[in-house]
Amino acid sequence: MDSCHTRHEAVQTGEASWYAEKFQGRQTANGEHFDAGALTAAHRTLPLGSYVRVRSVATGKSVVVRINDRGPYVKGRIIDLSYAAAKTLGLTDARSMQVQIERVEHTSNTQTESDGGGILTTGR
Template identity: 45%
Template sequence: MKRLSPLFLMLATLICFIYGCTTSAPAPPKRTPGHPKPYKVFGRWYQPLPDSKGFRQRGIASWYGKDFHGKKTSNGEIYNMYAMTAAHKTLPLGTFVRVHNLVNNRRVEVRVNDRGPFVRGRIIDLSYKAANEIGVVGPGTARVEVIALATPATTDGGRPRSYVPVDLYTGNFTYQIGAFVNRENAERLSAKLNEKYRNAHVTVYDRGDQVFYRVRVGKFTTLKQAEAQESVLIRDGYIDLFIVAE
């Protein structure tokens, strides 16, 4: 057997050292898509909802297209302007919603996979395809109603698989004004609401790894009664409110 020369061994060791140093660093841990932690955009904090049950919201929809096509969304997917998706500030990522254009009465179902729109008064950003389906592309915006159809259902790998239908029309209706991880903050807002409105209260939701204190106001026996109160609450500055069925 031939012996390896000392020069060869020295060069081999040097090469291994160089390449070993450049490739052995561990990759940074990946962020868990859709983890509902508070986040801050343009100086404002947003608290994603722990679930979408009973969610219903009215406001202005807009859309986004080629400037974002091919870029990453908030849940790590690649944005496809020709897919049926949408961006929402607080709904759990993966939630399926029905968007009803209140101007032309057209409807579309989309999956929330991104965050936004961060423009005052707008509640949802539709993909180009979804916006085109309900006539939003031309005017750019439209008044819509967003209704949660389902909570996210995932595979073992955490990817959206299908949806679990939610009954939207049972129970009493109320408005959710906010959700907090600090009970004192929730109680403070509830007390403020009770100075002007009736039936402001705090409900506790234990997700398992986090407890949320949800501030709600009003008790209505019909959806029509609840919707009649919406403009009053918005006028008083509660623009991110939505109706839930308790």
């Protein structure tokens, strides 16, 4: 048994999409204002403030995002990405993309907010 938290039971496969420009500045589920340039995402059930690695099934490219909103509400979609996260995966030229998502611990090389905003962890 490993003492570190590297279990991979939280892998989910499905379609990812990305937020349209009209959502810029709108309030997210955790109270932040949506920022298309931040590495964030919406998921229906993962805890707000948790981090996931999103990997493109087609290209193998991946990005780590912080869950700060709820959604997507389109059948078959499992995650909605910010523009910055979608661009990293090469998703901005398509409506959606097959991805795998996996929960990860927050690491020092994960991009975080630079405006000093805290991460809400209340889950409400």
